[in-house]
Amino acid sequence: MALQQQQSQQQEHIERITLAHGSGGIAMRELVEKEIVAAFSNLHLAPLEDQARLDLNVLTQLGDRLAMTTDSFVVDPLEFPGGDIGSLAVNGTVNDLAMSGAKPLYLTCGLIIEEGLPLDTLRRILASMKKAADEAGIAIVSGDTKVVHKGAADKLFINTAGVGVIPQGTDFRVSQAQPGDVVIVNGWVGDHGATVMASRGDLGLEARVQSDCRSLYKEVCTLMEANEVHCLRDATRGGIATVLNEFAESSGVRIILDQSAIPVRDEVRGVCELLGLDPLYLANEGKFLAIVPDNHAEQAVEALRKLPGAERSAIIGRVAPLTDIRPRAGVSMRTSFGSERMIDMLTGDQLPRIC
Amino acid sequence: MALQQQQSQQQEHIERITLAHGSGGIAMRELVEKEIVAAFSNLHLAPLEDQARLDLNVLTQLGDRLAMTTDSFVVDPLEFPGGDIGSLAVNGTVNDLAMSGAKPLYLTCGLIIEEGLPLDTLRRILASMKKAADEAGIAIVSGDTKVVHKGAADKLFINTAGVGVIPQGTDFRVSQAQPGDVVIVNGWVGDHGATVMASRGDLGLEARVQSDCRSLYKEVCTLMEANEVHCLRDATRGGIATVLNEFAESSGVRIILDQSAIPVRDEVRGVCELLGLDPLYLANEGKFLAIVPDNHAEQAVEALRKLPGAERSAIIGRVAPLTDIRPRAGVSMRTSFGSERMIDMLTGDQLPRIC
Structure with missing residues (x-):
C-alpha cells in the first residue's frame, strides 16, 4: 500500500500539457517562451512577433529560386530507435527541400498537442528537433502551438514547412529519366x-x-x-x-x-x-x-x-x-x-x- | 423498414476518407491529384514534385525581407456561420504575414484527416480554402496529406505556412508603442x-x-x-x-x-x-x-x-x-x-x- 501511494503521488507530480497551454493566454506564453523558444534558440526567432523576418539578400546570393514545402508528422509511436517525431519532422522537410537541389534554410514548426502529454516527452522531442535542425544547418524561425482535449488527437502531431534556395541551373524533375541512365x-x-x-x-x-x-x-x-x-x-x-x-x-x-x-x-x-x-x-x-x-x-x-x-x-x-x-x-x-x-x-x- | 433500408443504403454510398488515402500509394495519388491539386489549381503548384519552386526575382521586386509564419487549425466544429476550418487556415496565415506589412504570396497546406471523414466535407473545405486564397491574392503552392485511424484525430486538422515580402522601411514591432499614440x-x-x-x-x-x-x-x-x-x-x-x-x-x-x-x-x-x-x-x-x-x-x-x-x-x-x-x-x-x-x-x- 505504501509503495502504491508513493507511486500514485509520483504520477501526480508528472507535469502535463493542459488546455490552458493552448489558450492564447499566460500559460501558453510561458510554454512558448520557456520551452519552445528556449529549445529552438536561434538569431531569426522573434518570439514576440507572429512572423519571422528574413533578409532576402541572403537568399539571392545562393540561387535564383525559392523552394517551399511542407509535411505533417503523425508517427506512432512518438519515439523509436534512431529517431522520434521531432527528428523526423525536421529531416523530412529538410529532405524535401534538398531533393530539388536547394540549400535548406528556414523551417516553421506547428505543434498539435493532446491534453495530458507529459511535458518531459515534449521537451525530449523539442531537443531532438533542435539537434536535427543544427545538423541540417536549418533554423526553426516561427511556430504555432495548439492543444486539443484528450481523445481529439493522439499525443502529438507536428507540421513543418521549410524554404531553401535552388542554385541557378539546377533543375531536377521526375520526368527527366532517359534510356541509358x-x-x-x-x-x-x-x-x-x-x-x-x-x-x-x-x-x-x-x-x-x-x-x-x-x-x-x-x-x-x-x-x-x-x-x-x-x-x-x-x-x-x-x-x-x-x-x-x-x-x-x-x-x-x-x-x-x-x-x-x-x-x-x-x-x-x-x-x-x-x-x-x-x-x-x-x-x-x-x-x-x-x-x-x-x-x-x-x-x-x-x-x-x-x-x-x-x-x-x-x-x-x-x-x-x-x-x-x-x-x-x-x-x-x-x-x-x-x-x-x-x-x-x-x-x-x-x-x-x-x- | 423499407425506408430504413433505403437510408442505410444511402449511408453506405457516402464516400469517405480511408487509411489508404494516406499510404503513399495509388489511392493517395488519386486523392491528391483529383481533389486537392484540382481544387487549389494555380501556376506554381507542381503536383508531381515534392516542393514548389518560386522565382526569387518576383520576391526581391517587392521588398527586402521574407516574412515566414505558420499556424495549425483545430477548430470545432469544422464549419460555422461565416467560415470554416479552410477559410480560417488560409486567412489566419495570410493575416500573420500581413501584420508585418508583408504582401502575402505563397502558402503550404498540411492536412491531417481522421479516417471516415466524408469526402464531400473535405471537398467543401478545399473549395473554401481556394476561395479564401484567391480573395487574399495568395497561391497554395505545396501540400501534404496524412490520414490517421478513427479516434486518433478529430475529423480534420489543417496547418498552413506562408511567406510574403516586407517592403523596405516597413518595420512594425510590438515594442514600439509610445505615450501619446x-x-x-x-x-x-x-x-x-x-x-x-x-x-x-x-x-x-x-x-x-x-x-x-x-x-x-x-x-x-x-x-x-x-x-x-x-x-x-x-x-x-x-x-x-x-x-x-x-x-x-x-x-x-x-x-x-x-x-x-x-x-x-x-x-x-x-x-x-x-x-x-x-x-x-x-x-x-x-x-x-x-x-x-x-x-x-x-x-x-x-x-x-x-x-x-x-x-x-x-x-x-x-x-x-x-x-x-x-x-x-x-x-x-x-x-x-x-x-x-x-x-x-x-x-x-x-x-x-x-x-
Whole structure:
C-alpha cells in the first residue's frame, strides 16, 4: 500500500500539457517562451512577433529560386530507435527541400498537442528537433502551438514547412529519366518502416534495426558534384517502389531493377517476412533515389560511400526505352533466379502512421 | 423498414476518407491529384514534385525581407456561420504575414484527416480554402496529406505556412508603442469566438452572429497609406485584451481603453453573458489592433471605414507613460460609469479549439 501511494503521488507530480497551454493566454506564453523558444534558440526567432523576418539578400546570393514545402508528422509511436517525431519532422522537410537541389534554410514548426502529454516527452522531442535542425544547418524561425482535449488527437502531431534556395541551373524533375541512365540508391532500404513497425508494442517484435532518419543535403551536394542528376527524390511513404514508378510514368520509360543489388538488411527482411511486407514499399527517412547518366555513375557511388550513413550506396537498376514488346512505362525487377516481375504502385494501406 | 433500408443504403454510398488515402500509394495519388491539386489549381503548384519552386526575382521586386509564419487549425466544429476550418487556415496565415506589412504570396497546406471523414466535407473545405486564397491574392503552392485511424484525430486538422515580402522601411514591432499614440481596431470585436461557441451544438445556442474570418491585407495597406504604424497585430486567440497587454508590456507603457468606444455587437454580448465570457478575450479572425501616432489617426479610421467589413473601425484607447503613481506596464479600461479596471492577460483556458 505504501509503495502504491508513493507511486500514485509520483504520477501526480508528472507535469502535463493542459488546455490552458493552448489558450492564447499566460500559460501558453510561458510554454512558448520557456520551452519552445528556449529549445529552438536561434538569431531569426522573434518570439514576440507572429512572423519571422528574413533578409532576402541572403537568399539571392545562393540561387535564383525559392523552394517551399511542407509535411505533417503523425508517427506512432512518438519515439523509436534512431529517431522520434521531432527528428523526423525536421529531416523530412529538410529532405524535401534538398531533393530539388536547394540549400535548406528556414523551417516553421506547428505543434498539435493532446491534453495530458507529459511535458518531459515534449521537451525530449523539442531537443531532438533542435539537434536535427543544427545538423541540417536549418533554423526553426516561427511556430504555432495548439492543444486539443484528450481523445481529439493522439499525443502529438507536428507540421513543418521549410524554404531553401535552388542554385541557378539546377533543375531536377521526375520526368527527366532517359534510356541509358542508371538508378542510384544511397544505402540500406526499408530501415525506417521496419523500425517503426517493430516498435509498436502490439506486434511483439523486438527492434534490432533503427530508423535511417537524417538530413540528406550533404549527400545531394556530393552527388551533384560527382554527376549530372536527372531525377532525385527521397523514398518515404510508399518506399522505393513508389518513387521509381513515379519516375518511370512521368518520364515514359521502363526502370529495370537488379534484385541482388538492392541493399536490404537481414533484420529488415525478417520484419517483412513476419508481417507479410515487401521492403521495396517500406518507408525510408534517409534514402533517396537518383536517376543519373551512366558515364560518371560509378564515381558518384564511390563518393557517396565515403559519407557516414551512405556506405552501402549502390547502382540498383537502369532505365530502358519503351519498345513494341514492352510498351508500358513502369518498374520491373530481375530476381536472383533470373525471372522478371513487375513492381507496381502500392494499392492498399500498408503502413499507416509510419511518418 | 423499407425506408430504413433505403437510408442505410444511402449511408453506405457516402464516400469517405480511408487509411489508404494516406499510404503513399495509388489511392493517395488519386486523392491528391483529383481533389486537392484540382481544387487549389494555380501556376506554381507542381503536383508531381515534392516542393514548389518560386522565382526569387518576383520576391526581391517587392521588398527586402521574407516574412515566414505558420499556424495549425483545430477548430470545432469544422464549419460555422461565416467560415470554416479552410477559410480560417488560409486567412489566419495570410493575416500573420500581413501584420508585418508583408504582401502575402505563397502558402503550404498540411492536412491531417481522421479516417471516415466524408469526402464531400473535405471537398467543401478545399473549395473554401481556394476561395479564401484567391480573395487574399495568395497561391497554395505545396501540400501534404496524412490520414490517421478513427479516434486518433478529430475529423480534420489543417496547418498552413506562408511567406510574403516586407517592403523596405516597413518595420512594425510590438515594442514600439509610445505615450501619446492611439489604439485603432478595425471593427466589431469578438464575432469569431462568439460564433464558434454558439455553433457548438451542446450549448443549445442559436448563432445569430457570424465569424469575421477574412484577409486583412487590404486594410493594412490602407492603414499604412494613411498613417505611420508603430505596432500591428491581429487579435486571434486571447482576443484584443491579450494583444494589447503584449504591446503594453513589450513597449513599457500603459494602454487605457475607453469602454464606450469598443465596438461589440449586442448578439456577441448576449453569448458572453450566457457563457460568462468577456468580449475582450474572445478570438477574432478579421480584426487587428494598431498603435499609431495621434496626428493622422482620425484620417486612418475614416479610410478604413470605407472598406467592406471595416465600417466600424474606431479609436478605442490611448497610450500613456508609466508614472510614479502608475508604475506598471499594462492595460486598463475606463468604464461607462467612469471607473477604471485592469484588463489582465488571460490566465485559464477560456475557449479551446476556437481556431
